[in-house]
Amino acid sequence: MNTERRERLRDAAIDVLAGSGARGLTHRAVDAVAQVPEGTTKNYFATRDALLRAVAERCVELYDRIPAEPPSDRAGLARLLSALLADVEGPGRPRLQAVFELQAEAARKPWLAAVLDAVTATDFARFRQAVRAAGLPATPARVSAITLALHSAVLHLLTGGPRTIEAAGLNDLDLFVGDLLDSVFGP
Structure with missing residues (x-):
């Protein structure tokens, strides 16, 4: 799978979750924010739980990147x-x-x-x-x-x-x- 697109979808999912809450986190909403064809998010993350896991893992990755002297x-x-x-x-x-x-x-x-x-x-x-x-x-x-x-x-x-x-x-x-x-x- 396309790694760049996967990251884009996970980042879009963070924005959806932050803006619309857990109830607003849908495959379609992520597709819209990521500006990808409908169904793209579902191809990468087949279930809502898979999408939640992807968002959680992305948040952990982003947190680990915060520089701190x-x-x-x-x-x-x-x-x-x-x-x-x-x-x-x-x-x-x-x-x-x-x-x-x-x-x-x-x-x-x-x-x-x-x-x-x-x-x-x-x-x-x-x-x-x-x-x-x-x-x-x-x-x-x-x-x-x-x-x-x-x-x-x-x-x-x-x-x-x-x-x-x-x-x-x-x-x-x-x-x-x-x-x-x-x-x-x-x-």
């Missing part, structure tokens, strides 16, 4: 975490929206939960490495607190209205991250 100190860690959160409003937004849609589907599809587990497990490992590189104590509890706080922050940045964003302190990402690090490691 290891921080050399606490300030560098803060910049890294702020940049990751800022990406929610940038080019990472459709992928993150798609991941949250996939996670909702995964609650009913254990095979999908296993595919998505790679992203979450990678987050804990990446943040542990970043905390260590910054010279801070990377205990399991501290890494979990940071990772879970960032996951929650991403969800609120994707879905929250202005009052929620303000109540969570996400209207100033640098301040949010600074306060998070102070809470976890002390000032």
